[in-house]
Amino acid sequence: MKRLQDKVAIITGGSGKIGFTTAKKLASEGAKVLLVDIDEDSLKEKEKEAKANNMDMSYAIADVTKAEDVKKYVETAKDRYGKIDLFFNNAGIEGDVKPIQDYPEDVFDKVMAVDVKGVFLGMKYVMPKIEDDGSIVITSSVAGFGGTPNMVGYNTAKHAVIGIMRVAAQELGKRKVRVNTVHPGLVDSRMTRSLLSGMNSGNMEESNKQFKAKIPMGRFAEAEDVSNMVTFLFSDESSYVHGSTFVVDGGYTPQ
Numbered sequence: 001m002k003r004l005q006d007k008v009a010i011i012t013g014g015s016g017k018i019g020f021t022t023a024k025k026l027a028s029e030g031a032k033v034l035l036v037d038i039d040e041d042s043l044k045e046k047e048k049e050a051k052a053n054n055m056d057m058s059y060a061i062a063d064v065t066k067a068e069d070v071k072k073y074v075e076t077a078k079d080r081y082g083k084i085d086l087f088f089n090n091a092g093i094e095g096d097v098k099p100i101q102d103y104p105e106d107v108f109d110k111v112m113a114v115d116v117k118g119v120f121l122g123m124k125y126v127m128p129k130i131e132d133d134g135s136i137v138i139t140s141s142v143a144g145f146g147g148t149p150n151m152v153g154y155n156t157a158k159h160a161v162i163g164i165m166r167v168a169a170q171e172l173g174k175r176k177v178r179v180n181t182v183h184p185g186l187v188d189s190r191m192t193r194s195l196l197s198g199m200n201s202g203n204m205e206e207s208n209k210q211f212k213a214k215i216p217m218g219r220f221a222e223a224e225d226v227s228n229m230v231t232f233l234f235s236d237e238s239s240y241v242h243g244s245t246f247v248v249d250g251g252y253t254p255q
């Protein structure tokens, strides 16, 4: 028996690196997956790839900052699959890499809209519909714990979603719906390249070297490292794990 046999999962940011890697992992464990993303072309590509590999996946186009879109993806999951068991509340953007005094106000607002309001709206509309004994994982970051210079938008947002998770944990415990956050370190991905290219005047080699030197395991995370943790948090193996923060960072965050 697969670990997530016949479970229905929604993944926001589902066509991104961590989202789609997790979607494939969940599908390989028997889940049906609704990919939610704003990027239609990428969603189409991902759906094609999933079909070619006999994975039970479909998509819904949505802007997670818009309540109407969020309500629609929740309805789509219910109409298409009959229920929602698992919710990976994961869509996010990185914003700019600039000191606070130079950080553009509109970029700060946009990061808050996607990374905080998008997560809030997902909780607001999924929580009433998710099955009792369901599981929710919100993607924060190692930036949710410490101060990262020049990343005030992202850093603030990733702290904020821990608060959303903790409130939800209090509200959902009685229904045995579990909720936790996952905190990836730098993943080998577009987002990491974007952040690193904003440092050291775009000298990627230097940025890479400096960051890897701070990671005891000496490498960036693979998206699979994150999806393995999310799969554990969605499975019955984590049935008493609730309201907690899970770091996947090769030892980067000091404990």
Ligand SMILES: NC(=O)c1ccc[n+]([C@@H]2O[C@H](COP(=O)([O-])OP(=O)(O)OC[C@H]3O[C@@H](n4cnc5c(N)ncnc54)[C@H](O)[C@@H]3O)[C@@H](O)[C@H]2O)c1
Pocket (backbone or CB within 6 Å): 012, 013, 014, 015, 016, 017, 018, 019, 036, 037, 038, 039, 062, 063, 064, 065, 090, 091, 092, 093, 094, 114, 118, 139, 140, 141, 142, 183, 184, 185, 186, 187, 188, 189, 190, 191, 192
């Ligand atoms: N890549 C990393 O190093 C890293 C590290 C820690 C945490 N994270 C977090 O992991 C999550 C996934 O990141 P990723 O690395 O897969 O990045 P990614 O850019 O590959 O994926 C993010 C996805 O979110 C989608 N998205 C952006 N705005 C949206 C909106 N308004 N509505 C719907 N979808 C929207 C994008 O189209 C994209 O497909 C993010 O929350 C990110 O902050 C990433």
